[in-house]
Amino acid sequence: QVQLVESGGGLVQAGGSLRLSCAASGRTLSGYVMGWFRQAPGKERAFVGAVSRSGGITYYADSVKGRFTISRDNAKNTVYLQMNSLKPEDTAVYYCAADARILLRKWVLKDEYDSWGQGTQVTVSS
Numbered sequence: 001q002v003q004l005v006e007s008g009g010g011l012v013q014a015g016g017s018l019r020l021s022c023a024a025s026g027r028t029l030s031g032y033v034m035g036w037f038r039q040a041p042g043k044e045r046a047f048v049g050a051v052s053r054s055g056g057i058t059y060y061a062d063s064v065k066g067r068f069t070i071s072r073d074n075a076k077n078t079v080y081l082q083m084n085s086l087k088p089e090d091t092a093v094y095y096c097a098a099d100a101r102i103l104l105r106k107w108v109l110k111d112e113y114d115s116w117g118q119g120t121q122v123t124v125s126s
Contacts, residue, residue, distance in 0.1 A: 001115045002027040002098050009094060009120030012086055016124070020081040022096030022117055030054075030074040033102050036081045037110055038092035039119075045095065050107040051079065059107055064090075086124045093119040 008020040022034065035050040049060040051070045058070050067086075072079040079096060097113035106112045 004096050004115055004117035006096050006117040006120040009122045011123045014124055014126050016086050017084045020094055022079045024077045029077045032098040032100050034079040035097040035113055037095045040092040045110050047108040088124045088126045091124050093121050095119045
């Protein structure tokens with residue numbers, strides 16, 4: 001497993017932007033598909049987006065498509081989630097996840113990832 005630490009969360013007004021980072025240690029991140037998930041109070045942890053090992057393929061939930069962008073810098077062992085045009089409904093704890101063998105068709109399934117960060121809170125005020 002790889003150790004993951006998220007950062008960059010905070011409080012932002014609706015329409016604003018935040019960039020989350022997910023830094024890895026223990027293993028080289030280039031061998032892992034990376035996913036972002038979020039969990040709002042009282043709700044299930046939900047898929048936000050994911051990126052392939054090289055960064056060449058990304059996939060997003062419909063709710064964030066066009067507003068959020070995932071990128072990765074394998075040299076820095078870090079993955080990013082750029083969040084623009086934030087809405088109050090984006091408020092949640094955001095988690096990054098990693099898996100070395102997950103197939104593309106299963107990127108949206110949280111149970112397919114075997115490494116998780118501790119999460120970072122994002123709060124969007126109206």
